Amino acid sequence: MSDxxxxxxxxxxxxxxxxxxxxxxxxSASGARTALICKxxxxxxxxxxxxxxxxxxxxxxxxxxSWKVHFADTMRGGQYLNxxxxxxxxxxxxxxxxxxxxxxxxxxxxxxDGRINQRNFGGHRFPRLAHVGDRTGLExxxxxxxxxxxxxxxxxxxxxxxxxxxxSPGSRVLGCVGYDRQTGQLHVWHAGAVVLATxxxxxxxxxxxxxxxxxxxxxxxxxxxxxxxxxxxxxxxxPTGMVWxxxxxxxxxxxxxxxxxxxxxxxxxRRFMFDDIPDNYKxxxxxxxxxxxxxxxxxxxxxxxxxxxxxxxxxxxxxxEVKAGRGSPHGGVFLDVSWLKSKMKDxxxxxxxxxxxxxxxxxxxxxxxxxxxxxxxxxxxxYIMGGVRVDGDTQMSSVDGLFAAGEVAAGLHGxxxxxxxxxxxxxxxxKRAGEFAARFAREKGAPRAGNAAIDAAVRxxxxxxxxxxxxxxxxQVQYALQEVMQxxxxxxxxxxxxxxxxxxxxxxxxxxxxxxxxxxxxNPGWHTALDLRxxxxxxxxxxxxxxxxxxxxxxxxxxxxPKKDDANFGTFNHVVRKxxxxxxxxxxxxxxxxxxxxxxxxxxxxxx
Amino acid sequence: MxxxxxxxxxxxxxxxxxxRVWRGDSTAGQFVDYKIRVQPxxxxxxxxxxxxxEQANDLAVRWNCKAGKCGSCSAEVNGMPRLMCMTRLDMLDxxxxxxxxxxxxxxxxxxxxxxxxxxYAVKKRIRPFRPRKPDAPDGTWRMQQDDVDRVQEFxxxxxxxxxxxxxxxxxxxxxxxxxxxxxxxxxxxxxxxHPLDAEHRVGDxxxxxxxxxxxxxxxxTKVCPEHITITDNAIIPLKERVVDEFxxxxxxxxxxxRPKKA
Ligand SMILES: Cc1cc2nc3c(=O)[nH]c(=O)nc-3n(C[C@H](O)[C@H](O)[C@H](O)COP(=O)(O)OP(=O)(O)OC[C@H]3O[C@@H](n4cnc5c(N)ncnc54)[C@H](O)[C@@H]3O)c2cc1C
Ligand code: SF4
Ligand code: SF4
Ligand code: FES
Numbered sequence: 001m002s003d004x005x006x007x008x009x010x011x012x013x014x015x016x017x018x019x020x021x022x023x024x025x026x027x028s029a030s031g032a033r034t035a036l037i038c039k040x041x042x043x044x045x046x047x048x049x050x051x052x053x054x055x056x057x058x059x060x061x062x063x064x065x066s067w068k069v070h071f072a073d074t075m076r077g078g079q080y081l082n083x084x085x086x087x088x089x090x091x092x093x094x095x096x097x098x099x100x101x102x103x104x105x106x107x108x109x110x111x112x113d114g115r116i117n118q119r120n121f122g123g124h125r126f127p128r129l130a131h132v133g134d135r136t137g138l139e140x141x142x143x144x145x146x147x148x149x150x151x152x153x154x155x156x157x158x159x160x161x162x163x164x165x166x167x168s169p170g171s172r173v174l175g176c177v178g179y180d181r182q183t184g185q186l187h188v189w190h191a192g193a194v195v196l197a198t199x200x201x202x203x204x205x206x207x208x209x210x211x212x213x214x215x216x217x218x219x220x221x222x223x224x225x226x227x228x229x230x231x232x233x234x235x236x237x238x239p240t241g242m243v244w245x246x247x248x249x250x251x252x253x254x255x256x257x258x259x260x261x262x263x264x265x266x267x268x269x270r271r272f273m274f275d276d277i278p279d280n281y282k283x284x285x286x287x288x289x290x291x292x293x294x295x296x297x298x299x300x301x302x303x304x305x306x307x308x309x310x311x312x313x314x315x316x317x318x319x320x321e322v323k324a325g326r327g328s329p330h331g332g333v334f335l336d337v338s339w340l341k342s343k344m345k346d347x348x349x350x351x352x353x354x355x356x357x358x359x360x361x362x363x364x365x366x367x368x369x370x371x372x373x374x375x376x377x378x379x380x381x382x383y384i385m386g387g388v389r390v391d392g393d394t395q396m397s398s399v400d401g402l403f404a405a406g407e408v409a410a411g412l413h414g415x416x417x418x419x420x421x422x423x424x425x426x427x428x429x430x431k432r433a434g435e436f437a438a439r440f441a442r443e444k445g446a447p448r449a450g451n452a453a454i455d456a457a458v459r460x461x462x463x464x465x466x467x468x469x470x471x472x473x474x475x476q477v478q479y480a481l482q483e484v485m486q487x488x489x490x491x492x493x494x495x496x497x498x499x500x501x502x503x504x505x506x507x508x509x510x511x512x513x514x515x516x517x518x519x520x521x522x523n524p525g526w527h528t529a530l531d532l533r534x535x536x537x538x539x540x541x542x543x544x545x546x547x548x549x550x551x552x553x554x555x556x557x558x559x560x561x562p563k564k565d566d567a568n569f570g571t572f573n574h575v576v577r578k579x580x581x582x583x584x585x586x587x588x589x590x591x592x593x594x595x596x597x598x599x600x601x602x603x604x605x606x607x608x
Numbered sequence: 609m610x611x612x613x614x615x616x617x618x619x620x621x622x623x624x625x626x627x628r629v630w631r632g633d634s635t636a637g638q639f640v641d642y643k644i645r646v647q648p649x650x651x652x653x654x655x656x657x658x659x660x661x662e663q664a665n666d667l668a669v670r671w672n673c674k675a676g677k678c679g680s681c682s683a684e685v686n687g688m689p690r691l692m693c694m695t696r697l698d699m700l701d702x703x704x705x706x707x708x709x710x711x712x713x714x715x716x717x718x719x720x721x722x723x724x725x726x727x728y729a730v731k732k733r734i735r736p737f738r739p740r741k742p743d744a745p746d747g748t749w750r751m752q753q754d755d756v757d758r759v760q761e762f763x764x765x766x767x768x769x770x771x772x773x774x775x776x777x778x779x780x781x782x783x784x785x786x787x788x789x790x791x792x793x794x795x796x797x798x799x800x801x802h803p804l805d806a807e808h809r810v811g812d813x814x815x816x817x818x819x820x821x822x823x824x825x826x827x828x829t830k831v832c833p834e835h836i837t838i839t840d841n842a843i844i845p846l847k848e849r850v851v852d853e854f855x856x857x858x859x860x861x862x863x864x865x866r867p868k869k870a
Contacts, residue, residue, distance in 0.1 A: 040670075040672055040678075040680065040801070041680065041724070041728075042728065043767055044672050044678045044680050044750070045672075045747075046672070048673065048677055048766075049673045049675065049677050049678065050671070050677045077749070099748055102748065103739055103742075104737065105736075105737035105739070105799075105802065105804075105805075107756050107759050107760055107763055107802065108750075109760075110751055110752060110753040110754065113750070114749075114750030114752050115748075115750065117753075130760060132760065132763070135677070135764065137677075138677065138764075138766065139763065142763065146618070146731070146736065146737070147736070147737075148729060149728070149732050150732070150736050157725075165626060182718070183719050186815060196743065204716050210671045211671075211673055211674070211678075211868075214674070215670065244649065245647075245649020245650070246647060246649060247647070247649055247650045247651060248649070248651075248674065248675070249655040251675050252675075312808075356764075357676070357677065359673075360676065361676065364676070364694050364696070365649075365651070365675070365694070365696070366649070425743055473662075474663050475665070475667055516665070518665070518666045519666075521633075522666070522668040522717070522718045522719075522721065523665075523666050524660065524665065524666065524667070524668070525665035582679060596611070
C-alpha cells in the first residue's frame with residue numbers, strides 16, 4: 001500500500017456538514033465534477049448536533065422583521081468587526097435558502113397560518129429562527145444529504161485530508177492528499193478548486209460542546225498553505241453546557257430552552273441576569289420578570305428577558321455567580337423550565353414537544369426530569385468566529401483556488417456570533433463557495449500538482465507511523481494542550497496567556513516526536529498524531545491574537561482591560577499568517593469602510 | 609430506549625469494572641478483557657474511550673456527538689443493540705464483565721466498527737422527494753402543524769441502523785438484496801406521508817423493496833433510540849397502501865377519481 005489512488009475533479013469540497021454539502025450541491029449543479037470528503041459517515045457531521053434553529057428574516061411571526069434588522073442585529077452582536085458585505089448578503093439571502101430547504105423536503109415547525117414557524121433567540125430582535133423542535137441541525141443535514149445523493153457527487157466518507165497540494169506556499173491550490181480512516185489507503189485528489197468546510201477547533205479546549213472532528217484541520221491547512229486567518233481571538237463560550245456528570249461536561253443545552261421561557265437562577269434562587277444588563281441593550285431588554293414572560297408568549301409590546309442577551313454576556317454572568325460562591329452543587333447555575341407549570345396547564349407536554357431532545361438528554365445522561373426540576377449548566381467552548389479570511393462575495397481565501405465556508409471561514413460574525421446565525425451562514429455561504437469555486441475551476445482550468453508536491457504531502461502524512469515505538473502517545477499531548485488552553489479561556493489576562501503561548505511552544509516538539517505504531521488500518525493514534533499539528537496551530541493563533549487585543553469586545557473578555565476601546569482596537573481585524581521564516585505573524589488589517597446605505601441601516605436600528 | 613433502572617450503584621470514589629470487548633476484523637477476532645476504574649455518570653462510550661486512551665490506542669470505535677444525536681456509536685452491549693453514548697454504566701450489572709460487540713447485521717471492519725455502506729446504497733434506490741407545485745400566493749406552500757406531526761416523527765431518525773441490526777429479515781435471513789429494512793420503510797413513510805410530496809413509491813415498496821418480508825414482530829420499534837413507532841406508524845400504514853393499491857378493486861376504482869394525496 002505504498003502507492004496512492006488518484007482522482008480528478010473540478011471542485012473538491014473538504015467537509016460534509018451543512019456548508020460542505022451545500023457547496024457540493026451547488027458546484028455539481030453548475031456542471032463541475034465534484035468530490036465531497038469527510039472524516040465521518042455522511043450525515044454525522046457536527047451540523048447534525050445543532051439544536052435551536054437557523055436565522056432568516058422571513059417575518060412570519062413578526063412582520064416588523066426584515067433583512068435590515070437582521071443585518072443590524074448581526075453587526076451589533078459582532079461589535080462591528082464583521083465583514084459587513086457578508087453580513088449584508090447573509091441577511092438578504094438566508095430567507096431564500098431556508099425556503100429552498102423546504103422545497104427539498106425539510107419539514108419545519110409551523111405557524112398557525114401554516115408557514116414556517118420562527119422562534120426567539122439571543123441577540124435577535126424579532127423571532128427569527130426557523131426550527132424543528134430542538135433538532136434543527138438534523139433536519140438541515142438530512143435534507144441536504146438526501147438531496148445530494150441523487151446529484152452524482154463522488155462522496156469519500158471516513159476519509160481525512162491531511163495536506164493541500166500546491167507548487168509553493170501561497171501559490172494556487174491544486175488539490176489535496178488524504179487517507180481512508182478504515183484502511184489507511186492514501187488518496188490524491190487533483191482539483192481546479194478546493195473548498196474548505198471543515199468546521200471548528202473545539203478539541204483544543206478542555207470543556208467543549210464540540211466532537212472529535214473539531215481539530216481545526218481546515219484552519220491549519222489554509223494557514224500552512226499561506227492563507228490568512230482572521231479574528232482568531234474570538235472564541236465563543238456558550239453559557240449553557242451540562243456540568244454533571246463529569247463525562248458529559250460541556251455537552252450543549254440549547255439556547256432554545258431560554259427562548260421557550262427557561263430562566264437562570266443562582267443557588268439563592270435569584271434571577272441574576274436582571275442584575276447586569278449592558279447599556280446598549282437596556283432599551284430592548286425587559287426590566288422585570290412579568291414583562292420577560294410576556295415577551296416569550298409573543299406579546300409584541302414586551303421586551304426580551306435578560307436571559308436572551310448575547311452569549312458572551314450571559315456566559316460571563318454565570319462565571320461571575322459561580323466564582324462568587326453562588327453557583328449550583330457541581331459548579332454551574334440553575335436553568336429552569338419546570339417553572340412553566342405556574343404559567344400553563346399542560347407544561348409537561350409543552351416542554352416535551354418543544355424541547356424533546358433536551359428532555360431525553362437530561363433524563364438519560366443526568367437522571368434529571370427537566371419538566372420537574374432545574375438543570376445545572378455552565379459555560380462551554382462552543383464556536384470559533386475566527387477562521388480563514390475570505391472575500392465576502394466569492395468565499396475565496398487569500399490563496400488562489402482555495403475557498404472556505406461555514407465555521408472554518410471568518411467574517412460574518414465579527415467578535416461574537418448570534419445563535420442561529422451559523423446554520424444560515426452554512427447555506428448562504430456554502431452555496432456561494434460552491435458556485436464560485438466551480439466558476440474558478442471552469443475559468444482557470446486544472447493544472448496538475450507536480451510529483452514533488454505530492455511526495456512531500458504523503459511524507460508528512462505517513463511520518464508519525466515511522467517514528468520508533470515506545471515514545472509518548474498523542475493523547476497525552478492533546479490533554480496537555482487542553483490544560484494549556486485553560487489560560488486562554490472565557491476570562492483572559494496577559495500573564496496567563498503569555499504562559500499559554502510558552503506552553504504551546506513547549507508542546508510543539510512533543511507533538512512532532514510522539515509515536516503511533518500499529519499500522520495504517522483504522523489507527524486512531526495515528527489520526528490524533530496528525531490532528532495535533534492542526535490543534536497546535538489553531539491554539540497558537542488564538543493565543544497570539546488574543547494577547548494582542550488589549551481590550552474587551554464581544555467574545556473576548558480581558559480582566560486586565562475590562563473595557564471596550566473603540567479608538568485603539570475598534571478599527572481593525574487581527575490577521576494571522578505564516579512568515580517566510582515559518583513563524584506565526586499577527587498583524588492588523590484596517591476595517592473596510594462601510595457602505596453609506598448600510599451605515600444608515602445600522603443607525604436607524606441602533607436604539608430600538 | 610428508556611433511561612432504565614439503576615442496577616449498580618457506583619460510589620463517588622469509583623469502582624473497578626471489566627469490559628469484554630470484541631477485537632478483530634472481517635477475517636478473525638476474539639473478546640479481550642479490560643479492567644478499568646469507572647466513575648458515577650459514565651456511559652459505555654466513556655469506558656471504551658478510557659480503554660482506548662489508557663490500554664489500547666488502536667481500539668476502533670465510531671462516535672461523534674456523545675449525546676444521542678448523530679447515531680454513530682451503535683453497538684451491542686450485553687447483547688442489546690444500543691447507542692453506547694446513551695447507555696449508562698449504572699444500568700448494567702458491573703459485577704459481571706460488560707460485553708461490548710459490533711452490530712451483527714453488518715460486515716465487520718474492525719473492532720466495534722462495521723461496514724454500514726449498504727444502507728447508503730439502499731437510500732439511493734428510493735425515489736427522492738418531489739414536491740407539488742407551490743400553491744400559496746408567495747410562491748411557497750402552507751402546511752398545518754397537525755399535518756406534519758407524523759412526518760416529523762419519522763424525520764427524527766438519526767440513522768443509527770439499530771433497527772436494521774435487530775430485524776430478523778436482515779440479521780438472520782440476510783435478505784439485504786430484497787428488503788430495505790425498517791429504517792428505509794420509515795424513510796419511505798416520511799416521503800409518502802409528506803404533505804407536499806407528489807411521487808409514487810407504493811409499487812416499489814411491494815416489488816423492489818420487499819415490504820412483504822416484514823411480519824410485524826416490532827423488534828425494530830423496541831430498539832429505536834428516537835422512540836419512533838416504526839411498525840405501527842410507518843410500516844403498517846405503508847402495508848395498507850400496498851393492499852389498497854394492489855389488492856382491493858373498490859379502492860382502486862376510487863383512486864381513479866381521487867388525487868393520490870388529499
Ligand atoms: C451542540 C451544538 C448546537 C448548535 N446549535 C446551533 C443552532 O441552533 N443554530 C446555529 O446556527 N448554530 C448552531 N451550532 C453551530 C453550528 O452547528 C456549527 O457551527 C455548524 O454546524 C458548522 O457547520 P460546518 O458545515 O461549518 O461544519 P460541520 O458540520 O462541523 O462539518 C465539518 C465537516 O468537515 C469534515 N472535516 C473536518 N476536517 C476534515 C479533514 N481534515 N478531512 C476531511 N474532512 C474533514 C468533518 O468530517 C465534517 O464532515 C451548534 C453547535 C453545536 C456544537
Ligand atoms: S417489525 Fe418488520 S421491520 Fe421491524 S424488525 Fe420486525 S420484521 Fe423487521
Ligand atoms: S428508525 Fe430509529 S432505530 Fe432505525 S435508524 Fe432511525 S433512529 Fe435508528
Ligand atoms: S455518539 Fe452520537 S449517537 Fe452516540
